[in-house]
Amino acid sequence: MKYFWKLNAVSAILGALIFISTELMVNVYRISRIGEWELGAVVDGVERINIGLAALAPILIAFMVWKWLEGRASTYWSLLLWVPYFVMFVSVFAKLFPETHQGDRPAPVTGLIIIAMTIAYPFYLALPVSLGFWLSRRQKREDSVIPIE
Template identity: 35%
Template sequence: MMKAWMNRQLISFIYGVIILIPIELLLNIYRFSRIAKVSISTTIMISSVLIIISTLFGLLWTYKLTAIWVKTKRQAFLPVLLWFPYFLSLMYLIATLFPMTYEGDRPNPVSGLIMIASIIIYPIVVFGFQMLGMHKKSSEELL
């Protein structure tokens, strides 16, 4: 029972980190560009590649973990809700540890709109991957 609870929490934590990485990369483009002393276009290109790689790796990892650990549909549904507290606490932790000290590093307003849209759409993505993981498990049991 406790192991299943820890497994759900770990999957939820990973889902929280999966959306945290792209949002933090998006919000800190100017800061990364200034600290690394590279052009903004180079920083955007590197961030885009990191966003794609981290998202694909994270979603595939949670898909496999779901197929291995999750036993019931109720357990598969919980990460759809539980990723958000992890995301908020990690976002708060990063904002506290690395405060914005230089006004030129502030993200543009469109970044906020992209972040809001991502947070609204993300539960649908999590639900889809949870159900895919459950489907993989049920199709393997039939064989």
């Protein structure tokens, strides 16, 4: 049962990573309006945050899979279990922070970008999950985790 909770915690973190990225993209106009910042500065900041998340997420994911998920084959379920958490996060955010200002609506192409991101996300996750799985299996065999010869 403990493994079940760990798998769901990892899946929730995976869902939160894409949620943060998509919500920042969708809400640039709202952030600009409420923070009274220039739109260009907000867009640049969102791009930097998304690039930082994209760069650090594989390391975080591989580490979580390696340390928490114990090298079980059911680790790969996390490649699908992030979806309900992502939907839940988006639904809760939309209920808590409804769109009240007409100018806060994102550009129509933003939806297409988010669709492409959600389709590509499992493939993006596959490599760090596989790496963490491999490291965990290698550690169980008591080989050196990082082969240095």
